[in-house]
Amino acid sequence: xxxxxxxxxxxxxxxxxxxxxxxxxxxxxxxxxxxxxxxxxxxxxxxxxxxxxxxxxxxxxxxxxxxxxxxxxxxxxxxxxxxxxxxxxxxxxxxxxxxxxxxxxxxxxxxxxxxxxxxxxxxxxxxxxxxxxxxxxxxxxxxxxxxxxxxxxxxxxxxxxxxxxxxxxxxxxxxxxxxxxxxxxxx
Amino acid sequence: xxxxxxxxxxxxxxxxxxxxxxxxxxxxxxxxxxxxxxxxxxxxxxxxxxxxxxxxxxxxxxxxxxxxxxxxxxxxxxxxxxxxxxxxxxxxxxxxxxxxxxxxxxxxxxxxxxxxxxxxxxxxxxxxxxxxxxxxxxxxxxxxxxxxxxxxxxxxxxxxxxxxxxxxxxxxxxxxxxxxxxxxxxx
DNA sequence: GCGTGATTTTGACCAATGTCAAAAGTTCTG
DNA sequence: CAGAACTTTTGACATTGGTCAAAATCACGC
Numbered sequence: 001x002x003x004x005x006x007x008x009x010x011x012x013x014x015x016x017x018x019x020x021x022x023x024x025x026x027x028x029x030x031x032x033x034x035x036x037x038x039x040x041x042x043x044x045x046x047x048x049x050x051x052x053x054x055x056x057x058x059x060x061x062x063x064x065x066x067x068x069x070x071x072x073x074x075x076x077x078x079x080x081x082x083x084x085x086x087x088x089x090x091x092x093x094x095x096x097x098x099x100x101x102x103x104x105x106x107x108x109x110x111x112x113x114x115x116x117x118x119x120x121x122x123x124x125x126x127x128x129x130x131x132x133x134x135x136x137x138x139x140x141x142x143x144x145x146x147x148x149x150x151x152x153x154x155x156x157x158x159x160x161x162x163x164x165x166x167x168x169x170x171x172x173x174x175x176x177x178x179x180x181x182x183x184x185x186x187x
Numbered sequence: 188x189x190x191x192x193x194x195x196x197x198x199x200x201x202x203x204x205x206x207x208x209x210x211x212x213x214x215x216x217x218x219x220x221x222x223x224x225x226x227x228x229x230x231x232x233x234x235x236x237x238x239x240x241x242x243x244x245x246x247x248x249x250x251x252x253x254x255x256x257x258x259x260x261x262x263x264x265x266x267x268x269x270x271x272x273x274x275x276x277x278x279x280x281x282x283x284x285x286x287x288x289x290x291x292x293x294x295x296x297x298x299x300x301x302x303x304x305x306x307x308x309x310x311x312x313x314x315x316x317x318x319x320x321x322x323x324x325x326x327x328x329x330x331x332x333x334x335x336x337x338x339x340x341x342x343x344x345x346x347x348x349x350x351x352x353x354x355x356x357x358x359x360x361x362x363x364x365x366x367x368x369x370x371x372x373x374x
Numbered sequence: 375g376c377g378t379g380a381t382t383t384t385g386a387c388c389a390a391t392g393t394c395a396a397a398a399g400t401t402c403t404g
Numbered sequence: 405c406a407g408a409a410c411t412t413t414t415g416a417c418a419t420t421g422g423t424c425a426a427a428a429t430c431a432c433g434c
Contacts, residue, residue, distance in 0.1 A: 059326065066330055081322065084315050090326075113311075117304040124300075124307055127314035128271050134321050135268065139246065139277075141328075142361045143253055146421070166382065174329045179421055181383050333391070353412065363392055368413055 001026065004049050004102050007074050011129070012122040025112065026102040031095055037077070038093040044082035046103045050075045053099030054163050058171070059091045067171040070096075070160060076126065077101075096164060141174065149173045150183050188213065191236050191289050194261050198316075199309040212299065213289040218282055224264070225280040231269035233290045237262045240286030241350050245358070246278040254358040257283075257347060263313065264288075283351060328361065334370050336360045 004026065005019055014022075026049065031037065037055065038044050050071050057079070058067040068091070071077040082089035083106065112119045140152055150173065153160060160169065170180035191213065192206055201209075213236065218224065224242060225231050237258050244266070245254040255278070258264040269276035270293065299306045327339055337360065340347060347356065357367035 061330055064330075068326055068329060080315075081319055084319060113308070117307060120304060120307045120311055121300070124311040124314060127311060127318060128267075131314060131318050131321065132268055132271060134318065134325065138321065138325055139255055142255060143248055143251075165380090176422055177382075178384085178423080182421090185383075352410095364412075365393080365414085366391055369391090372413075 001028075001102065003051050003074070007049070008122060012118070012125050014118060014122070018116055018118055021112070021116075025108045026104050029101040029103050030099070031101065032098050033095055035095045036092055037095060037101070038079050038082070038089055038091070040090060040092050041088045042082075043086055044079045044089050045086075045106050047076060047078045047083060047106070047109060049102040049104075050077055051100040051102060053095060053097040053101075055093055055095045055097075055099060056164070056168055056172075057091050057093050058168075065171065067168045070164060070168075070172065072159065072163075076130075096168075146173070146175045146179050147183050147186070149175070150180065188215075188289065190238050190261070194236070195309060199305070199312050201305060201309070205303055205305055208299070208303075212295050213291050216288040216290050217286070218288065219285050220282055222282045223279055224282060224286075224288070225266050225269070225276055225278070227277060227279050228275045229269075230273055231266045231276050232273075232293050234263060234265045234270060234293070234296060236289040236291075237264055238287040238289060240282060240284040240288075242280055242282045242284075242286060243351070243355055243359075244278050244280050245355075252358065254355045257351060257355075257359065259346065259350075263317075283355075333360070333362045333366050334373070336362070337367065337370050 001023060005014075005022065008014060008022070009019075029048070037048065040059065050073060052073060054073075055071045055077065056067050057069045057071070057077075058065045060066070071093075077093065079089040079091050079093065081087070081091075086106075113123060140156075141149065144152070153169070153173065160172075164172075166180055166184075167177045170177040173180065175183075188210060192201075192209065195201060195209070196206075216235070224235065227246065237260060239260060241260075242258045242264065243254050244256045244258070244264075245252045247253070258280075264280060266276040266278050266280065268274070268278075273293075300310060327343075328336070331339070340356070340360065347359075351359075353367055353371075354364045357364040360367065362370075
């Protein structure tokens with residue numbers, strides 16, 4: 001909880017009152033490796049703060065799993081599409097390690113957003129950051145060779161290599177596991 | 188201006204007071220085809236609402252232009268990276284038609300965000316929408332063949348084909364112009 | 375430590391897409 | 405309307421990366 005508050009204050013200043021309030025809005029969740037936090041087809045009613053551990057988002061394409069993002073410590077995670085639109089999720093979120101998470105429901109969050117301009121501000125800024133992150137990944141992906149994509153990953157997010165199986169990384173980079181393996185052997 | 192207000196009210200309710208205020212915050216801009224709205228290396232101090240016309244964002248990669256998005260009527264456009272971080276833009280925004288735009292400066296927008304929770308809310312919701320749009324494009328891109336990407340474009344955003352040269356579309360879809368041409372001839 | 379199952383690597387082959395160059399078609403301008 | 409400039413198509417060929425199958429390596433429970 002302390003870690004969550006610190007993270008939030010890092011994004012934007014929060015008054016003591018609001019910090020106090022927030023304490024009661026999140027509930028802790030401790031889950032083992034391989035658990036599904038969110039499953040395809042279900043509506044996602046919570047936003048999660050990942051205090052400890054790592055996880056991946058993936059969807060099914062022609063019977064194959066495609067991993068499209070990873071979450072690590074201090075990330076907010078959920079199926080944003082489902083959480084925002086309240087339509088069924090198209091993706092699954094699976095823990096790659098045992099995790100400690102803090103959950104807040106959509107209703108509780110909406111209550112905070114209504115009540116406090118500060119929380120609305122914080123959320124807006126968080127979205128800015130997540131938007132830029134996604135945009136960077138997007139731009140970095142177009143027109144790159146497999147080798148360039150991997151080198152980029154090494155340079156920008158080396159922590160991923162240390163904690164994620166290569167099969168998932170290959171999928172995340174948009175290539176087959178065999179190609180990733182060959183790229184690595186050629187370095 | 189009417190069109191802009193209608194669009195904003197569509198995103199989130201706005202009180203009469205705020206609508207009144209907003210009138211004074213945007214200034215109109217009429218620019219001819221091919222003009223650069225934003226140039227690589229410059230810091231982007233404005234957000235634009237595109238009332239009429241269309242434009243593209245592109246960056247240079249090994250001497251080649253890579254087009255990564257298009258803007259049409261009722262889109263907010265800017266180099267979000269530069270606008271948010273106030274670092275130099277890495278992309279160019281070029282008008283593909285003569286355009287009518289409404290500009291608001293970062294300072295003016297920040298003033299509104301400070302003053303009105305409603306504007307902050309509207310901005311947060313707009314970010315949600317833009318995030319989901321980008322995520323959808325991202326997910327739709329991974330592991331698709333050239334033909335699938337093109338068919339997807341036809342299905343989801345057919346207006347693009349009508350107004351954008353095929354060379355830009357090919358780049359947007361991440362393929363060479365020749366490949367796009369062959370895909371089209373095979374349909 | 376041993377065995378089982380998961381992960382990663384390697385090899386052979388093939389399909390998709392890129393590149394370069396030229397031809398054909400289109401649009402704009404004076 | 406002619407010519408120039410740009411856009412799109414077509415062809416030949418090279419390259420990248422995918423697929424399938426098997427081997428090698430690793431990791432964990434007993």
